[in-house]
Amino acid sequence: MRPKITSKDIAKxxxxxxxxxxxxxxxxxxxxxxxxxxxxxxxxxxxxxPNMLGQKLRNNKTMIIGIIIxxxxxxxxxxxxxGIEKIANxxxxxxxxxxxxxxxxxxxxxxxxxxxxxxxGILASIAKETLEIGDFDHFKELKDYNIPLxxxxxxxxxxxxxxxxxxxxxGGYNATKHLVDVGCKRIAILSTPDYVNVGALRTTGYKxxxxxxxxxxxxxxxxxxDDKSDIxxxxxxxxxxxxxxxxxxVGVNEIYAAIAIKIAKEKGVDIPDDLAIVGxxxxxxxxxxxxxxxxxxxxxxxxxEQSAELLLDRIQHKDNNKAYEQKVISTDLxxxxxxxxxxxx
Numbered sequence: 001m002r003p004k005i006t007s008k009d010i011a012k013x014x015x016x017x018x019x020x021x022x023x024x025x026x027x028x029x030x031x032x033x034x035x036x037x038x039x040x041x042x043x044x045x046x047x048x049x050p051n052m053l054g055q056k057l058r059n060n061k062t063m064i065i066g067i068i069i070x071x072x073x074x075x076x077x078x079x080x081x082x083g084i085e086k087i088a089n090x091x092x093x094x095x096x097x098x099x100x101x102x103x104x105x106x107x108x109x110x111x112x113x114x115x116x117x118x119x120x121g122i123l124a125s126i127a128k129e130t131l132e133i134g135d136f137d138h139f140k141e142l143k144d145y146n147i148p149l150x151x152x153x154x155x156x157x158x159x160x161x162x163x164x165x166x167x168x169x170x171g172g173y174n175a176t177k178h179l180v181d182v183g184c185k186r187i188a189i190l191s192t193p194d195y196v197n198v199g200a201l202r203t204t205g206y207k208x209x210x211x212x213x214x215x216x217x218x219x220x221x222x223x224x225x226d227d228k229s230d231i232x233x234x235x236x237x238x239x240x241x242x243x244x245x246x247x248x249x250v251g252v253n254e255i256y257a258a259i260a261i262k263i264a265k266e267k268g269v270d271i272p273d274d275l276a277i278v279g280x281x282x283x284x285x286x287x288x289x290x291x292x293x294x295x296x297x298x299x300x301x302x303x304x305e306q307s308a309e310l311l312l313d314r315i316q317h318k319d320n321n322k323a324y325e326q327k328v329i330s331t332d333l334x335x336x337x338x339x340x341x342x343x344x345x
Contacts, residue, residue, distance in 0.1 A: 066114035068124040075283025083304020121148040148314035171296040171331040172205025184248030190256040276339040291337030
Protein backbone atom coordinates (compact mmCIF):
# COMPACT_ATOMS: atom_id res chain seq x y z
CA MET A 1 0.00 0.00 0.00
CA ARG A 2 1.39 3.40 -1.00
CA PRO A 3 1.77 5.94 1.82
CA LYS A 4 -0.84 8.72 2.08
CA ILE A 5 0.36 12.06 0.79
CA THR A 6 -0.78 15.67 1.12
CA SER A 7 -1.02 18.54 -1.33
CA LYS A 8 2.23 19.86 0.18
CA ASP A 9 3.96 16.56 -0.72
CA ILE A 10 2.78 16.88 -4.32
CA ALA A 11 3.92 20.51 -4.43
CA LYS A 12 7.38 19.62 -3.08
CA UNK A 13 7.78 16.72 -5.50
CA UNK A 14 6.83 18.81 -8.54
CA UNK A 15 8.50 22.00 -7.30
CA UNK A 16 5.31 24.06 -7.37
CA UNK A 17 3.19 25.77 -4.70
CA UNK A 18 0.38 23.98 -2.77
CA UNK A 19 -2.09 26.52 -4.19
CA UNK A 20 -1.02 25.54 -7.71
CA UNK A 21 -1.69 21.90 -6.83
CA UNK A 22 -5.19 22.79 -5.62
CA UNK A 23 -5.98 24.84 -8.70
CA UNK A 24 -4.61 22.17 -11.03
CA UNK A 25 -6.79 19.49 -9.43
CA UNK A 26 -9.80 21.81 -9.89
CA UNK A 27 -8.98 22.37 -13.58
CA UNK A 28 -8.33 26.08 -13.13
CA UNK A 29 -7.61 27.46 -16.63
CA UNK A 30 -4.89 29.70 -15.19
CA UNK A 31 -2.76 26.57 -14.72
CA UNK A 32 -1.15 25.16 -17.86
CA UNK A 33 -2.49 21.91 -19.25
CA UNK A 34 0.96 20.30 -18.83
CA UNK A 35 1.05 21.15 -15.11
CA UNK A 36 -2.52 19.98 -14.60
CA UNK A 37 -1.68 16.62 -16.19
CA UNK A 38 1.45 16.19 -14.05
CA UNK A 39 -0.40 17.02 -10.82
CA UNK A 40 -3.32 14.69 -11.62
CA UNK A 41 -1.01 11.86 -12.65
CA UNK A 42 0.96 12.15 -9.42
CA UNK A 43 -2.24 12.39 -7.37
CA UNK A 44 -3.65 9.29 -9.06
CA UNK A 45 -0.40 7.38 -8.53
CA UNK A 46 -0.60 7.90 -4.77
CA UNK A 47 -4.42 7.78 -4.62
CA UNK A 48 -4.51 11.34 -3.28
CA UNK A 49 -7.90 12.80 -2.33
CA PRO A 50 -8.41 16.44 -1.26
CA ASN A 51 -9.43 17.10 2.33
CA MET A 52 -13.09 17.93 1.69
CA LEU A 53 -13.80 18.74 5.34
CA GLY A 54 -11.01 21.29 5.33
CA GLN A 55 -12.34 22.84 2.15
CA LYS A 56 -15.83 23.08 3.63
CA LEU A 57 -14.54 24.77 6.76
CA ARG A 58 -12.53 27.27 4.73
CA ASN A 59 -15.54 28.03 2.52
CA ASN A 60 -17.86 28.16 5.53
CA LYS A 61 -20.18 25.71 3.74
CA THR A 62 -21.38 22.20 4.53
CA MET A 63 -21.93 21.34 0.83
CA ILE A 64 -25.19 19.69 1.94
CA ILE A 65 -28.80 20.71 1.29
CA GLY A 66 -31.71 19.46 3.38
CA ILE A 67 -34.98 18.06 2.06
CA ILE A 68 -38.16 17.79 4.13
CA ILE A 69 -40.93 15.68 2.61
CA UNK A 70 -44.26 14.56 4.12
CA UNK A 71 -43.82 10.88 3.25
CA UNK A 72 -41.27 8.64 1.57
CA UNK A 73 -43.47 5.82 0.22
CA UNK A 74 -44.90 7.97 -2.52
CA UNK A 75 -43.91 7.86 -6.18
CA UNK A 76 -44.15 11.63 -6.63
CA UNK A 77 -41.83 12.48 -3.74
CA UNK A 78 -39.35 9.77 -4.69
CA UNK A 79 -39.17 11.30 -8.18
CA UNK A 80 -38.68 14.78 -6.70
CA UNK A 81 -35.78 13.49 -4.58
CA UNK A 82 -34.19 11.91 -7.66
CA GLY A 83 -34.36 15.25 -9.48
CA ILE A 84 -32.88 17.10 -6.51
CA GLU A 85 -30.02 14.62 -6.15
CA LYS A 86 -29.22 14.80 -9.85
CA ILE A 87 -28.72 18.57 -9.75
CA ALA A 88 -27.12 18.67 -6.28
CA ASN A 89 -24.56 15.96 -7.04
CA UNK A 90 -23.74 17.64 -10.34
CA UNK A 91 -22.82 20.76 -8.39
CA UNK A 92 -20.79 18.87 -5.74
CA UNK A 93 -23.56 18.94 -3.14
CA UNK A 94 -25.01 16.08 -1.12
CA UNK A 95 -28.54 15.85 0.26
CA UNK A 96 -29.96 15.08 3.69
CA UNK A 97 -33.56 13.79 3.69
CA UNK A 98 -35.98 14.32 6.59
CA UNK A 99 -39.58 13.10 6.96
CA UNK A 100 -42.31 15.15 8.59
CA UNK A 101 -44.84 12.28 8.41
CA UNK A 102 -47.45 15.02 7.83
CA UNK A 103 -46.80 16.24 11.42
CA UNK A 104 -46.45 19.92 12.36
CA UNK A 105 -44.26 19.14 15.38
CA UNK A 106 -42.03 16.73 13.44
CA UNK A 107 -41.62 19.33 10.71
CA UNK A 108 -40.56 21.95 13.29
CA UNK A 109 -37.98 19.53 14.70
CA UNK A 110 -36.66 18.86 11.20
CA UNK A 111 -36.24 22.59 10.58
CA UNK A 112 -34.48 23.10 13.93
CA UNK A 113 -32.08 20.24 13.25
CA UNK A 114 -31.23 21.37 9.73
CA UNK A 115 -30.88 25.03 10.71
CA UNK A 116 -28.21 24.35 13.35
CA UNK A 117 -25.46 24.42 10.73
CA UNK A 118 -26.10 20.99 9.19
CA UNK A 119 -27.03 22.32 5.74
CA UNK A 120 -26.54 25.33 3.46
CA GLY A 121 -30.18 25.49 2.37
CA ILE A 122 -33.52 23.70 2.67
CA LEU A 123 -36.12 22.32 0.24
CA ALA A 124 -39.52 21.45 1.69
CA SER A 125 -43.06 20.34 0.91
CA ILE A 126 -45.31 21.46 3.75
CA ALA A 127 -46.97 18.85 6.00
CA LYS A 128 -50.77 18.61 5.90
CA GLU A 129 -51.03 19.28 9.63
CA THR A 130 -48.99 22.47 9.24
CA LEU A 131 -51.31 23.63 6.46
CA GLU A 132 -54.30 22.85 8.67
CA ILE A 133 -52.88 24.74 11.66
CA GLY A 134 -51.67 27.62 9.51
CA ASP A 135 -48.55 28.32 11.58
CA PHE A 136 -45.47 28.77 9.39
CA ASP A 137 -43.17 30.60 11.81
CA HIS A 138 -40.59 27.79 11.79
CA PHE A 139 -40.12 28.34 8.05
CA LYS A 140 -40.13 32.14 8.33
CA GLU A 141 -37.36 32.05 10.96
CA LEU A 142 -34.93 30.56 8.41
CA LYS A 143 -34.62 34.05 6.93
CA ASP A 144 -33.15 35.30 10.23
CA TYR A 145 -30.39 32.69 9.94
CA ASN A 146 -29.72 33.47 6.25
CA ILE A 147 -30.67 29.91 5.27
CA PRO A 148 -32.23 29.86 1.78
CA LEU A 149 -35.56 28.02 1.47
CA UNK A 150 -37.38 26.65 -1.57
CA UNK A 151 -40.88 25.22 -1.21
CA UNK A 152 -42.20 22.69 -3.73
CA UNK A 153 -45.61 21.13 -4.41
CA UNK A 154 -47.36 22.14 -1.17
CA UNK A 155 -46.70 25.83 -0.61
CA UNK A 156 -48.26 28.87 1.02
CA UNK A 157 -48.29 32.55 0.13
CA UNK A 158 -47.47 33.37 3.75
CA UNK A 159 -43.85 32.30 3.30
CA UNK A 160 -41.63 34.51 1.16
CA UNK A 161 -39.25 32.26 -0.77
CA UNK A 162 -38.72 30.62 -4.15
CA UNK A 163 -41.38 28.03 -5.02
CA UNK A 164 -41.91 25.26 -7.56
CA UNK A 165 -45.45 23.99 -7.95
CA UNK A 166 -47.48 21.65 -10.11
CA UNK A 167 -50.21 23.09 -12.34
CA UNK A 168 -52.80 21.47 -10.07
CA UNK A 169 -55.66 23.53 -11.46
CA UNK A 170 -54.82 22.48 -15.02
CA GLY A 171 -54.43 18.86 -13.98
CA GLY A 172 -57.85 18.77 -12.33
CA TYR A 173 -59.37 20.52 -15.32
CA ASN A 174 -57.85 18.15 -17.90
CA ALA A 175 -58.77 15.00 -15.94
CA THR A 176 -62.40 16.14 -15.67
CA LYS A 177 -62.59 17.33 -19.28
CA HIS A 178 -61.34 13.93 -20.41
CA LEU A 179 -64.17 12.20 -18.53
CA VAL A 180 -66.67 14.60 -20.10
CA ASP A 181 -65.23 13.83 -23.54
CA VAL A 182 -65.64 10.06 -23.08
CA GLY A 183 -69.33 10.54 -22.26
CA CYS A 184 -69.56 10.75 -18.47
CA LYS A 185 -72.66 12.65 -17.34
CA ARG A 186 -72.15 12.85 -13.56
CA ILE A 187 -68.56 13.11 -12.40
CA ALA A 188 -67.49 12.82 -8.77
CA ILE A 189 -64.18 13.91 -7.27
CA LEU A 190 -62.35 12.29 -4.36
CA SER A 191 -60.48 15.26 -2.93
CA THR A 192 -58.79 16.48 0.26
CA PRO A 193 -59.83 18.99 2.92
CA ASP A 194 -59.62 22.55 1.61
CA TYR A 195 -56.50 23.43 3.64
CA VAL A 196 -54.45 21.05 1.45
CA ASN A 197 -53.79 23.47 -1.38
CA VAL A 198 -53.00 20.89 -4.07
CA GLY A 199 -56.34 19.11 -3.55
CA ALA A 200 -58.23 22.39 -3.41
CA LEU A 201 -56.69 23.57 -6.70
CA ARG A 202 -57.44 20.26 -8.43
CA THR A 203 -61.04 20.55 -7.24
CA THR A 204 -61.23 24.10 -8.61
CA GLY A 205 -60.01 22.80 -11.98
CA TYR A 206 -62.66 20.06 -11.81
CA LYS A 207 -65.38 22.67 -11.24
CA UNK A 208 -64.16 24.83 -14.11
CA UNK A 209 -64.28 21.89 -16.54
CA UNK A 210 -67.86 21.12 -15.50
CA UNK A 211 -68.90 24.76 -15.91
CA UNK A 212 -67.39 24.99 -19.38
CA UNK A 213 -69.17 21.76 -20.34
CA UNK A 214 -72.52 23.18 -19.11
CA UNK A 215 -72.72 20.53 -16.42
CA UNK A 216 -73.95 21.36 -12.91
CA UNK A 217 -71.57 21.46 -9.93
CA UNK A 218 -73.17 19.14 -7.38
CA UNK A 219 -71.72 19.39 -3.89
CA UNK A 220 -72.77 15.81 -3.09
CA UNK A 221 -70.32 14.63 -5.78
CA UNK A 222 -67.38 16.44 -4.13
CA UNK A 223 -66.13 14.04 -1.45
CA UNK A 224 -63.31 15.23 0.81
CA UNK A 225 -61.25 12.38 2.26
CA ASP A 226 -59.78 12.80 5.75
CA ASP A 227 -56.38 11.04 5.81
CA LYS A 228 -56.52 10.88 9.62
CA SER A 229 -59.24 8.22 9.39
CA ASP A 230 -59.49 5.00 7.40
CA ILE A 231 -59.37 6.08 3.76
CA UNK A 232 -60.84 2.91 2.27
CA UNK A 233 -63.89 2.90 4.52
CA UNK A 234 -64.58 6.58 3.76
CA UNK A 235 -64.41 6.09 -0.02
CA UNK A 236 -66.44 2.88 0.28
CA UNK A 237 -69.19 4.68 2.20
CA UNK A 238 -69.34 7.36 -0.48
CA UNK A 239 -69.38 4.93 -3.40
CA UNK A 240 -71.95 2.63 -1.78
CA UNK A 241 -74.39 5.43 -0.97
CA UNK A 242 -77.61 4.57 -2.84
CA UNK A 243 -78.67 8.20 -3.21
CA UNK A 244 -75.49 9.35 -4.99
CA UNK A 245 -75.13 8.38 -8.65
CA UNK A 246 -72.08 8.97 -10.84
CA UNK A 247 -70.39 7.46 -13.89
CA UNK A 248 -66.99 9.14 -13.59
CA UNK A 249 -64.48 9.72 -10.77
CA VAL A 250 -61.46 12.01 -10.50
CA GLY A 251 -59.13 10.98 -7.66
CA VAL A 252 -56.76 13.77 -6.59
CA ASN A 253 -54.05 11.14 -5.99
CA GLU A 254 -53.44 7.62 -7.21
CA ILE A 255 -54.27 6.01 -3.85
CA TYR A 256 -57.81 7.41 -3.87
CA ALA A 257 -58.29 6.39 -7.50
CA ALA A 258 -56.88 2.88 -6.97
CA ILE A 259 -59.18 2.36 -3.96
CA ALA A 260 -62.12 3.49 -6.11
CA ILE A 261 -61.21 0.87 -8.73
CA LYS A 262 -61.02 -1.85 -6.07
CA ILE A 263 -64.40 -0.94 -4.57
CA ALA A 264 -66.06 -0.70 -7.99
CA LYS A 265 -64.76 -4.14 -8.96
CA GLU A 266 -66.06 -5.63 -5.70
CA LYS A 267 -69.50 -4.22 -6.57
CA GLY A 268 -69.35 -5.77 -10.04
CA VAL A 269 -69.21 -2.37 -11.75
CA ASP A 270 -67.62 -2.46 -15.21
CA ILE A 271 -64.64 -0.13 -15.64
CA PRO A 272 -64.62 1.95 -17.78
CA ASP A 273 -68.03 1.36 -19.43
CA ASP A 274 -70.11 1.91 -16.29
CA LEU A 275 -67.58 3.95 -14.34
CA ALA A 276 -64.53 5.76 -15.76
CA ILE A 277 -61.75 6.73 -13.32
CA VAL A 278 -58.75 9.09 -13.52
CA GLY A 279 -56.14 9.68 -10.80
CA UNK A 280 -53.02 11.77 -10.17
CA UNK A 281 -49.34 10.72 -9.98
CA UNK A 282 -48.12 8.33 -12.64
CA UNK A 283 -46.57 5.76 -10.30
CA UNK A 284 -46.43 1.97 -10.14
CA UNK A 285 -49.88 1.81 -8.55
CA UNK A 286 -51.37 3.51 -11.61
CA UNK A 287 -49.47 1.31 -14.04
CA UNK A 288 -50.24 -2.01 -12.36
CA UNK A 289 -53.83 -1.40 -11.26
CA UNK A 290 -56.40 -3.60 -12.95
CA UNK A 291 -57.44 -2.03 -15.21
CA UNK A 292 -54.44 0.26 -15.59
CA UNK A 293 -55.26 3.70 -14.22
CA UNK A 294 -55.51 6.81 -16.35
CA UNK A 295 -53.62 9.52 -14.54
CA UNK A 296 -52.32 13.07 -14.47
CA UNK A 297 -48.53 12.96 -14.68
CA UNK A 298 -46.92 15.61 -12.45
CA UNK A 299 -43.27 15.35 -13.58
CA UNK A 300 -41.76 15.03 -10.10
CA UNK A 301 -38.24 14.69 -11.52
CA UNK A 302 -38.52 18.09 -13.21
CA UNK A 303 -39.92 19.65 -10.04
CA UNK A 304 -36.94 18.32 -8.09
CA GLU A 305 -34.45 19.61 -10.66
CA GLN A 306 -36.01 23.08 -10.81
CA SER A 307 -36.22 23.29 -7.00
CA ALA A 308 -32.57 22.32 -6.55
CA GLU A 309 -31.43 24.79 -9.22
CA LEU A 310 -33.26 27.65 -7.48
CA LEU A 311 -31.85 26.72 -4.07
CA LEU A 312 -28.25 26.24 -5.20
CA ASP A 313 -28.33 29.49 -7.15
CA ARG A 314 -29.38 31.26 -3.94
CA ILE A 315 -26.64 29.53 -1.95
CA GLN A 316 -23.81 29.97 -4.40
CA HIS A 317 -24.56 33.47 -5.70
CA LYS A 318 -25.76 34.94 -2.40
CA ASP A 319 -27.99 37.40 -4.27
CA ASN A 320 -30.38 38.23 -1.44
CA ASN A 321 -31.86 41.16 -3.36
CA LYS A 322 -33.04 39.02 -6.24
CA ALA A 323 -36.85 38.73 -6.46
CA TYR A 324 -38.29 35.37 -5.46
CA GLU A 325 -39.45 33.12 -8.29
CA GLN A 326 -42.42 30.80 -8.58
CA LYS A 327 -42.17 28.15 -11.28
CA VAL A 328 -45.25 26.24 -12.42
CA ILE A 329 -44.67 22.79 -13.93
CA SER A 330 -47.31 21.67 -16.43
CA THR A 331 -48.95 18.24 -16.20
CA ASP A 332 -49.76 15.62 -18.85
CA LEU A 333 -52.78 13.34 -19.03
CA UNK A 334 -51.87 9.67 -19.49
CA UNK A 335 -54.91 7.75 -20.77
CA UNK A 336 -55.15 4.05 -19.88
CA UNK A 337 -57.87 1.41 -19.63
CA UNK A 338 -59.66 2.85 -16.58
CA UNK A 339 -61.17 5.66 -18.67
CA UNK A 340 -60.65 4.51 -22.24
CA UNK A 341 -64.23 4.02 -23.37
CA UNK A 342 -63.35 4.70 -26.99
CA UNK A 343 -60.24 3.78 -29.00
CA UNK A 344 -57.54 6.48 -29.02
CA UNK A 345 -57.17 7.74 -32.58
